[in-house]
Amino acid sequence: VAMAHLAGRLAQRWCPSSLQVISFPVVQLHLNRTAMRASQKDFENAMNQVKLLKKDPGNEVKLKLYSLYKQATEGPCNMPKPGVFDLINKAKWDAWNALGNLPKETARQNYVDLVSSLSSSLESSSQVEPGTDRKSTGYETLMVTSEDGITKIMLNRPTKKNALNVEMYHEIMHALKAASKDDSAITVLTGNGDYYSSGNDLTNFTDIPPGGVEEKAKNGAILLREFVGCFIDFPKPLIALVNGPAVGISVTLLGLFDAVYASDRATFHTPFSHLGQSPEGCSSYTFPKIMSPAKATEMLVFGKKLTAGEACAQGLVTEVFPDSTFQKEVWTRLKAFAKLPPNAMRISKEIIRNREKEKLHAVNAEECSVLQGRWLSDECMNAVVNFLSRKSKL
Numbered sequence: 001v002a003m004a005h006l007a008g009r010l011a012q013r014w015c016p017s018s019l020q021v022i023s024f025p026v027v028q029l030h031l032n033r034t035a036m037r038a039s040q041k042d043f044e045n046a047m048n049q050v051k052l053l054k055k056d057p058g059n060e061v062k063l064k065l066y067s068l069y070k071q072a073t074e075g076p077c078n079m080p081k082p083g084v085f086d087l088i089n090k091a092k093w094d095a096w097n098a099l100g101n102l103p104k105e106t107a108r109q110n111y112v113d114l115v116s117s118l119s120s121s122l123e124s125s126s127q128v129e130p131g132t133d134r135k136s137t138g139y140e141t142l143m144v145t146s147e148d149g150i151t152k153i154m155l156n157r158p159t160k161k162n163a164l165n166v167e168m169y170h171e172i173m174h175a176l177k178a179a180s181k182d183d184s185a186i187t188v189l190t191g192n193g194d195y196y197s198s199g200n201d202l203t204n205f206t207d208i209p210p211g212g213v214e215e216k217a218k219n220g221a222i223l224l225r226e227f228v229g230c231f232i233d234f235p236k237p238l239i240a241l242v243n244g245p246a247v248g249i250s251v252t253l254l255g256l257f258d259a260v261y262a263s264d265r266a267t268f269h270t271p272f273s274h275l276g277q278s279p280e281g282c283s284s285y286t287f288p289k290i291m292s293p294a295k296a297t298e299m300l301v302f303g304k305k306l307t308a309g310e311a312c313a314q315g316l317v318t319e320v321f322p323d324s325t326f327q328k329e330v331w332t333r334l335k336a337f338a339k340l341p342p343n344a345m346r347i348s349k350e351i352i353r354n355r356e357k358e359k360l361h362a363v364n365a366e367e368c369s370v371l372q373g374r375w376l377s378d379e380c381m382n383a384v385v386n387f388l389s390r391k392s393k394l
């Protein structure tokens, strides 16, 4: 968060003429989808949409819909528990009861989200050729599709090398939450175009709220903590397809994925010191564990850029594929994974992740708090000003 007026002051202090060449685009703060609440009308529309689904979504999803509907309309489960032999009503009761004290509004929102993810994946199944991706609409910065039991979240700002702007952070969180509830077995994150992602969009640092730079840094830390938290808590197998170079937060997050497949064109670069910043995405904890403390230091402190082969040798990448066959090979493999029993995969992931979850959340909180301070430093502001004034690139 190098903030416009402070950055401007810095530029003026050290290089008055540079003010003419730096124009600070104002980042449009888009509506936080996660903060959106479904209205009664949205809820009613969703109920109508369910009736129009052309394909049976399966018992598990139907139970989820039932329980969310009951919670949204009546609140916590208020029925006597059916007998053990009343299997259907018992399953319904269990599903509703499992929602505990979930607020009615949240249940309503979850119902609307679930129906929307079903509509985009099931409704279109009758409209598209087999094998063609089904696209869910409504995202500005992502392409989200569901096919063959796989939800694919594709970063879609190729002209900006898939840099993560504020809207993209919110949309990824939204897409992950929807994917965690949809009927896919696994979820994939990848990039559109020649880059996987160039990391945090450095223009995020330029839109200063009335509270000034401190407030900007504080808001950035809150956003980052919530964003990384979604990866820590994601319940299904989450796989990264690193189609090209990856920078900054797009690299650090890889330590929270369950598998990372990379094209041999990919590179892995975390130039935090160059940018006056410090590690995030829980990498201060995951990287030393994955690759040894010294190798992690080379990346996170000295900003050493790794090739895909090096990242694989160090355990950050699971497997590397020639770029020419990357898509074909990984998708064949992913489709086979997606046929495995989804509940078994979820439970196996849970048992691996649960052991680390508390620690990861604590690390995330600490990293965000340290970064909040870094964003206010001259070192960080200089780096951002230099990039925005096109004086430096990585």
Ligand SMILES: CCCC/C=C/CC(=O)SCCNC(=O)CCNC(=O)[C@H](O)C(C)(C)COP(=O)(O)OP(=O)(O)OC[C@H]1O[C@@H](n2cnc3c(N)ncnc32)[C@H](O)[C@@H]1OP(=O)(O)O
Binding pocket: 159, 160, 161, 163, 164, 198, 199, 200, 201, 202, 203, 204, 220, 221, 223, 224, 247, 248, 249, 250, 272, 275, 277, 280, 387, 392, 393, 394
């Ligand atoms: C709130 C949470 C904060 C979490 C913090 C996370 C920390 C990080 O992620 S640190 C990493 C930050 N990323 C960078 O420093 C990368 C900066 N970009 C570059 O150095 C270069 O663009 C590149 C090496 C990635 C690519 O160079 P190349 O010559 O191939 O392409 P360009 O012409 O530079 O880029 C095309 C286009 O894209 C814009 N762009 C690329 N990356 C970013 C970025 N990170 N932020 C903003 N904009 C970016 C670049 O400005 C070009 O835009 P124009 O065509 O409009 O000039």
